[in-house]
Amino acid sequence: MIRIVIGSAQVSRDTISLTPEQSHYLFRVMRAKPGQKVEALVSGQMLYDCAVTQQPDLLLQVASHAVAVPISITLAQSLLKKDLFAQIIEKGTEAGISCFVPLVTERSIVREISAAKQQRWPAIAQEATEQCRQSRVPRIEKLSTLGRLAEFPAAVKLLLDPDGVNIMDWLAHSQPDVRDWLIAAGPEGGLSDQEISGLRSAGFTAVSLGPYIYRAENAGTVAAGILTSWAFSSLSSPGDHF
Amino acid sequence: MIRIVIGSAQVSRDTISLTPEQSHYLFRVMRAKPGQKVEALVSGQMLYDCAVTQQPDLLLQVASHAVAVPISITLAQSLLKKDLFAQIIEKGTEAGISCFVPLVTERSIVREISAAKQQRWPAIAQEATEQCRQSRVPRIEKLSTLGRLAEFPAAVKLLLDPDGVNIMDWLAHSQPDVRDWLIAAGPEGGLSDQEISGLRSAGFTAVSLGPYIYRAENAGTVAAGILTSWAFSSLSSPGDHF
Numbered sequence: 319m320i321r322i323v324i325g326s327a328q329v330s331r332d333t334i335s336l337t338p339e340q341s342h343y344l345f346r347v348m349r350a351k352p353g354q355k356v357e358a359l360v361s362g363q364m365l366y367d368c369a370v371t372q373q374p375d376l377l378l379q380v381a382s383h384a385v386a387v388p389i390s391i392t393l394a395q396s397l398l399k400k401d402l403f404a405q406i407i408e409k410g411t412e413a414g415i416s417c418f419v420p421l422v423t424e425r426s427i428v429r430e431i432s433a434a435k436q437q438r439w440p441a442i443a444q445e446a447t448e449q450c451r452q453s454r455v456p457r458i459e460k461l462s463t464l465g466r467l468a469e470f471p472a473a474v475k476l477l478l479d480p481d482g483v484n485i486m487d488w489l490a491h492s493q494p495d496v497r498d499w500l501i502a503a504g505p506e507g508g509l510s511d512q513e514i515s516g517l518r519s520a521g522f523t524a525v526s527l528g529p530y531i532y533r534a535e536n537a538g539t540v541a542a543g544i545l546t547s548w549a550f551s552s553l554s555s556p557g558d559h560f
Numbered sequence: 561m562i563r564i565v566i567g568s569a570q571v572s573r574d575t576i577s578l579t580p581e582q583s584h585y586l587f588r589v590m591r592a593k594p595g596q597k598v599e600a601l602v603s604g605q606m607l608y609d610c611a612v613t614q615q616p617d618l619l620l621q622v623a624s625h626a627v628a629v630p631i632s633i634t635l636a637q638s639l640l641k642k643d644l645f646a647q648i649i650e651k652g653t654e655a656g657i658s659c660f661v662p663l664v665t666e667r668s669i670v671r672e673i674s675a676a677k678q679q680r681w682p683a684i685a686q687e688a689t690e691q692c693r694q695s696r697v698p699r700i701e702k703l704s705t706l707g708r709l710a711e712f713p714a715a716v717k718l719l720l721d722p723d724g725v726n727i728m729d730w731l732a733h734s735q736p737d738v739r740d741w742l743i744a745a746g747p748e749g750g751l752s753d754q755e756i757s758g759l760r761s762a763g764f765t766a767v768s769l770g771p772y773i774y775r776a777e778n779a780g781t782v783a784a785g786i787l788t789s790w791a792f793s794s795l796s797s798p799g800d801h802f
């Protein structure tokens with residue numbers, strides 16, 4: 319996916335005007351054709367899903383849904399004691415998580431979701447969405463297992479593991495050109511070695527958040543916060559057009 | 561500060577052996593002399609404060625305190641309602657915060673620290689330290705004000721502001737070669753425009769965590785988590801010696 323970095327003043331309703339340098343980059347360097355998909359980033363603020371127009375004045379048409387944020391972060395998180403999963407929904411929504419998958423794992427102490435929680439969690443997601451300016455309310459999936467995560471269509475699968483590679487190094491080196499992530503995170507006692515190796519076999523990359531061990535209810539939020547600010551930064555696109 | 565990236569197998573008690581490439585980089589490219597300070601990073605895991613030895617076999621001597629983590633993150637955070645400041649101490653400690661400064665700001669609703677909280681907070685910091693493998697218990701300073709932050713000796717001063725530059729872009733472009741940070745964060749209603757411009761005048765850079773608005777009790781932790789994983793990643797050093 320081609321990405322250009324723009325100023326917010328370049329956006330007007332559903333079109334984006336280009337500077338001469340951006341036109342040169344798009345049409346000469348990248349040889350973009352009408353209809354081609356392009357992402358336009360206002361650093362730290364907004365990511366527009368666009369298509370190149372046929373007009374000679376070189377505008378990008380923003381996709382029909384006006385402002386698209388083509389980022390998807392699914393957190394598959396083991397159930398936790400007390401109502402800590404609710405805390406994850408609240409704080410994770412602010413950090414950009416778009417879907418929560420509650421899991422039962424080997425060391426999960428809580429192994430089912432009470433009717434009261436099933437009612438309460440979507441309301442928490444709704445309230446957090448309004449608070450944080452996200453454009454969509456995160457989905458909350460049914461209770462699942464690690465085995466079933468293989469069926470999830472996310473393009474990039476990460477596993478939170480203190481022994482994994484530093485997430486920042488991973489982002490810099492792998493430069494994923496899609497931003498459709500699935501993060502798996504364990505319960506209070508962590509995932510078992512067998513679970514971790516099963517996830518690795520299923521295509522998950524083990525990443526750490528640095529040298530410290532986060533509590534289960536905190537790790538997913540910080541990981542999502544890192545992915546979100548990376549996705550909305552100029553760093554998240556390879557190339558020299560900034 | 562010169563930094564090299566090493567494997568954990570290169571560390572033996574208080575010395576670090578160098579690969580031929582690292583020797584070349586240190587002694588030919590950087591012209592390091594005996595006694596010179598060098599940081600040695602095991603990505604995502606450990607940062608050693610070292611000095612070049614006089615030995616011909618090119619070892620680095622790890623500083624006397626065995627394992628040094630030369631990173632300091634102070635969070636100056638407005639008091640919050642309920643006991644949300646306690647939550648910040650717990651979660652922020654895991655994210656690498658080494659000092660908390662409770663603040664009274666213009667819009668702070670809570671404006672003093674009860675005796676019960678004064679007793680409870682250090683215990684929370686202690687417990688979180690044990691949980692997360694940090695080597696030191698964070699300090700909790702006395703109640704302070706934004707004006708007094710100018711006296712804090714931190715080398716790099718950041719202000720959390722949704723209108724600021726994306727923190728990832730800021731890290732990539734400014735490449736601070738010290739890791740001694742002070743983060744200022746507001747109360748539920750945010751800092752006032754006047755407070756923000758006062759902090760800017762005092763040398764603070766306004767940074768955002770991406771496009772979403774975090775609750776006051778969440779922003780400092782996510783910011784600290786980003787700084788910590790950046791500091792322990794290979795990205796945090798300019799140069800081409802990786």
